[in-house]
Amino acid sequence: MRGHQVVPLCVLLGVLFGGLLPNLEAQEAQESADLILLIDGSENVGAANFPYVRDLALRIIERLDVGRDTIRVALVLYSVDPDIKFYLNSYDSKSSVVEAVKGLAYSGGDESNLGAALEEVAESLLSQSAGGRADESVPQMLIVISAGPSTDDTGAGDRALKRAGVITFGASVGDAASADLETVATDKTFVLSAPDFRAVASMGDQLLPYVNGVVQRTIIVQNEFTEGM
Template sequence: MCTDVTVADIVMVIDDSWRIGRLNFKAICKFLEKVVNAFDVGIDKVRIGLVKYSGDPKIEWHLNSYTTKDEVITSLRNLPFKGGATMTGRALTFFRENSFRLQSGSRGNVSKIAILVTKGKSQDEMAVPAQSLRDAGVELFVIGVAYINETELKLIASKPDETHVYNVPDISFLNDILDGLTSNVCDAIKRQEEEIRRVKNADEELKVITSKPDETHVYNITDFSTINTVTEGQTCNVIDTVKQQEEKIRPLEQMRIFCLKNADAEEP
């Protein structure tokens, strides 16, 4: 049990392609029940969302769809199998654009975790979509079931590989990784919480030295890899500030010109 983690947003991403198969899919859902049981699930605690994918990814439920652990587990038990191609890259892009959003129940300043379960080699490019997710602050754990090319799993997962990549020879070995996975997810949440607190404290220091309002003058990023996430907004706010200053300067400039003209007129 991850008893010392109180708040987090966790999204599970499940491959339900033909390579997984109906029986294996049900076994994966049973395994994920045990993962869910390790956390204190609630609308103000740990939220659980789920994305299912083959050819076309789909959000089965949002982070704020369920308020209790029992509701999440019931939905896992009733999750239908679809079948189709294995388009992991498309699923990662869809997941990044749709899951960790305010409209989908994601919260600001909360640890963000993704747990991906897949079987076969992806039929599309997935390294770039995975990097985009990690750059957005999502910590990725990847479970491969009889996955021959472990290098692909490492391309998706966060670092280090030892705590974020799991490759089991077949579905019956999933329970062997349960304790290690939940412990490492728990540790990742706590690390993110510590970083969020550090950034929040730094925010307060920055607010003391910057102009107001804080919303348009303070930008605090976790590291330089995320700087592009604020560049567009920062540029717009700088332009707006320049325009506001120009509006203040213009009447003074007009007054100066007027005074000069009067001075010229008074000369003999």
């Protein structure tokens, strides 16, 4: 049976020219982006450590130009099932997004079904009705924050997101989540790791140049579809 294989081709201008990301703060930002945060809310994180993960999300958002016409943000917690906390068009102001994130509570669950969560993102969060602006050529990106391996298969959701041209980054707490995140990320270099929860907040500073790179179009992705058996 023939199908289509999605092959992501990353164009990292900063890597191609000089080996490092450019000084993004010195560049004039282009218009906008859609950012989805997908956060592990399972026992991999635990109630005691969830505030560290929540603070990482806040650290990312607080340093971005969030707004209806600039960077829109959506957020999903996942464990046994994905739980959409808000959509790209749920809030018009940065302050509203920040307050919503501050109000996040640990959900718990003994499963970490990243695959189901990725499918939910692809099916429910990218469309125009959910605030997605892919039809306007606005880049869409996903940051997965995980503290353990997925308990289900990530293949279908991963393929759907790559087919849609979503640029996916990973933030791994410890080593257990790294393999799954490297699989679903647009590129393995897009996966960052913190050794423990107390070091999680530092990943916000590391992720910011990548996020700004997508916003400013210094990081883009193109997909090629090839016939395969």
